[in-house]
Amino acid sequence: MSATTVRPSAAPRDLSVGAPVAGDEIAWRPSTTGIAARVAVLALGLGALGVLPLIVAPLTRNVLATTAVYGMVAISLNVLVGYTGQVSLGHSAFLGVGAFGAGFVLTQLALPWFAAVVVAVALGIAIAGLLGVVALRVRGLYLALVTLALAVFAERVLFGIEPLTGGGGGQTAVRPTWASADLAYAYVCFGGLALAWLLDWRLTASKAGRAIRALRDSERVAASWGIDVTRYKLLAFVTSGAIAGLAGALFASITEIVSPITFNFMLSLSFLMMVVVGGIGSRIGVVLGAALYTALPYLLDAADGRYRWFPVDGSASQVVGALLLLLVLVRFPGGLAQLSAPLIRWCSFKPARARRTGATPTAGGGNDVRP
Amino acid sequence: MSVLSARGISIRFGGLQALDDVSFDVNEQEIVGLIGPNGAGKTTFFNCLTGFYAPTAGDVFVRGEHVTDLRPDERTVRGVGRTFQHVGLVRSFTVLENLLVAQHRNVGYGVASGLLGLPHARREERVLRRRARTLLGELGLLHLADEPLDGLSYGMLKQVEVAAVLATDPDVLMLDEPLAGLGPEEADAFADRLLAMRRELGLTIVVIEHHVPFMLRICDYVYVLNFGRLLAEGRPEEIRGNTDVAEAYLGKGAVALA
Numbered sequence: 001m002s003a004t005t006v007r008p009s010a011a012p013r014d015l016s017v018g019a020p021v022a023g024d025e026i027a028w029r030p031s032t033t034g035i036a037a038r039v040a041v042l043a044l045g046l047g048a049l050g051v052l053p054l055i056v057a058p059l060t061r062n063v064l065a066t067t068a069v070y071g072m073v074a075i076s077l078n079v080l081v082g083y084t085g086q087v088s089l090g091h092s093a094f095l096g097v098g099a100f101g102a103g104f105v106l107t108q109l110a111l112p113w114f115a116a117v118v119v120a121v122a123l124g125i126a127i128a129g130l131l132g133v134v135a136l137r138v139r140g141l142y143l144a145l146v147t148l149a150l151a152v153f154a155e156r157v158l159f160g161i162e163p164l165t166g167g168g169g170g171q172t173a174v175r176p177t178w179a180s181a182d183l184a185y186a187y188v189c190f191g192g193l194a195l196a197w198l199l200d201w202r203l204t205a206s207k208a209g210r211a212i213r214a215l216r217d218s219e220r221v222a223a224s225w226g227i228d229v230t231r232y233k234l235l236a237f238v239t240s241g242a243i244a245g246l247a248g249a250l251f252a253s254i255t256e257i258v259s260p261i262t263f264n265f266m267l268s269l270s271f272l273m274m275v276v277v278g279g280i281g282s283r284i285g286v287v288l289g290a291a292l293y294t295a296l297p298y299l300l301d302a303a304d305g306r307y308r309w310f311p312v313d314g315s316a317s318q319v320v321g322a323l324l325l326l327l328v329l330v331r332f333p334g335g336l337a338q339l340s341a342p343l344i345r346w347c348s349f350k351p352a353r354a355r356r357t358g359a360t361p362t363a364g365g366g367n368d369v370r371p
Numbered sequence: 372m373s374v375l376s377a378r379g380i381s382i383r384f385g386g387l388q389a390l391d392d393v394s395f396d397v398n399e400q401e402i403v404g405l406i407g408p409n410g411a412g413k414t415t416f417f418n419c420l421t422g423f424y425a426p427t428a429g430d431v432f433v434r435g436e437h438v439t440d441l442r443p444d445e446r447t448v449r450g451v452g453r454t455f456q457h458v459g460l461v462r463s464f465t466v467l468e469n470l471l472v473a474q475h476r477n478v479g480y481g482v483a484s485g486l487l488g489l490p491h492a493r494r495e496e497r498v499l500r501r502r503a504r505t506l507l508g509e510l511g512l513l514h515l516a517d518e519p520l521d522g523l524s525y526g527m528l529k530q531v532e533v534a535a536v537l538a539t540d541p542d543v544l545m546l547d548e549p550l551a552g553l554g555p556e557e558a559d560a561f562a563d564r565l566l567a568m569r570r571e572l573g574l575t576i577v578v579i580e581h582h583v584p585f586m587l588r589i590c591d592y593v594y595v596l597n598f599g600r601l602l603a604e605g606r607p608e609e610i611r612g613n614t615d616v617a618e619a620y621l622g623k624g625a626v627a628l629a
Binding site: 033154199202205206207208210213214216217218220221222223224225226227228231235 | 468473
């Protein structure tokens with residue numbers, strides 16, 4: 001046989017991108033109407049999201065802001081659970097550290113809002129980095145227990161240090177003057193979510209994200225391919241912490257007061273439920289999960305207030321949330337992302353099913369399959 | 372100068388002396404075989420060479436550089452690439468994605484430029500994909516590029532694993548039982564391919580395999596391990612006629628292998 005092998009580090013024989021060579025990818029493109037349809041649907045969706053804070057009842061604007069912030073936390077947690085494969089029950093502490101850090105800078109130091117954001121991100125990175133160092137030694141269930149201890153420690157001890165956090169009374173955290181209205185602040189939180197989304201997208205699309213996801217499957221294999229296990233594990237924790245810290249800073253100013261009781265263990269648990277129900281490892285999935293779990297209490301309470309259908313006041317969302325979790329674990333392990341996979345593929349300009357190479361594409365790009 | 376060498380490697384696991392004073396040299400562009408009965412310590416020796424085990428005593432050198440204290444990934448960066456006895460691939464990735472991660476050490480852009488999505492990083496991503504596809508094409512695996520791993524046969528997985536290790540651009544290719552799951556004709560084709568790779572890439576190859584005709588055909592030099600000790604070493608024709616080796620493999624009274 002004529003085996004001609006090329007050293008991967010050698011310059012590729014054909015550098016002119018676009019001119020097809022043997023073994024080149026044949027990029028799949030939807031038809032012109034297909035592209036137009038996708039662009040229209042995406043624009044409509046984004047537009048609807050954009051005007052949402054305008055059209056909802058004024059009191060609901062803070063709920064939207066909270067949803068966006070929880071979406072950021074879900075993206076942050078997904079970096080650990082989805083890409084690194086390590087469960088964190090400490091994200092309430094990550095969020096709280098960011099929130100209290102921002103509150104301290106805003107109230108005690110009276111510095112501008114952007115300084116508070118920077119400090120919150122730095123604190124998020126610091127606490128996540130610390131946890132990352134632990135995660136180099138401990139993993140899986142044991143790491144989950146360590147993070148649980150961190151969450152409880154933060155709630156009971158760290159956030160109770162009166163000079164730093166204001167103790168039980170809480171810390172005030174005023175909004176920036178240019179976004180003091182609920183409406184404007186909701187858009188700020190949406191911007192934060194967009195930023196987290198962008199960072200997560202770049203992470204997964206570049207070598208760092210690939211290395212991190214390879215580590216999850218096998219550290220031995222990753223190391224044998226020249227990946228520095230320690231470095232990339234820490235990078236995953238630090239990225240997660242930075243996003244959570246930013247989320248904390250935004251969270252602090254939604255109600256403009258930060259109190260320790262908010263950052264209890266149940267909050268960590270509901271972050272984890274958002275990720276699992278949304279779809280572990282899927283960016284859009286976990287954000288949908290966050291939206292679902294943030295909206296659920298409001299919707300169910302409203303329904304309960306009107307129809308009195310649930311026997312115990314105020315616990316409907318917990319019961320329904322747990323049932324949803326069970327349903328996902330048993331029937332749809334991929335969560336909301338799995339359920340909406342055809343739609344997501346369609347919207348992201350991908351062919352309906354994973355395309356097999358070797359199958360000859362029909363001429364003219366006519367193989368545009370609608371979900 | 373030898374590309375890869377080991378001096379007096381010993382390792383103990385509790386009461387078991389898994390390797391006892393094993394020395395070994397691999398020269399530029401040689402194909403060196405490592406054989407021995409089950410449990411002789413071949414894979415353990417591989418793990419010591421590649422940094423997955425820390426030997427109790429002894430030293431490992433890559434092109435004269437002392438690497439005994441280096442991590443596995445640091446040795447990979449110095450040109451040592453290996454496969455695993457039980458397929459070392461990332462199970463949740465497609466074949467192509469595996470080859471993308473495997474090129475990790477040759478990716479020119481930094482973590483930050485990747486996160487920021489700078490143009491040169493994106494351009495290089497395209498080049499990485501093209502290289503991966505070229506390599507798959509050369510090994511006759513291109514039709515599998517977008518397949519998830521769980522649909523592939525064991526023999527296919529072993530071949531994809533070789534492609535992935537080649538993607539790390541090694542100087543020394545260390546293969547742990549690469550023929551597992553392959554039929555006789557595929558094994559023959561694989562031997563041709565190894566010889567071609569040595570010729571065209573200037574690769575040095577170390578291979579563990581039980582398939583004696585295969586080893587006698589491709590190896591320039593063979594080391595025989597038995598119960599953690601070096602039983603014999605020499606050119607394949609010397610090993611074939613070695614009575615000790617035949618006895619270790621086939622039992623008392625045997626006089627020659629194959």
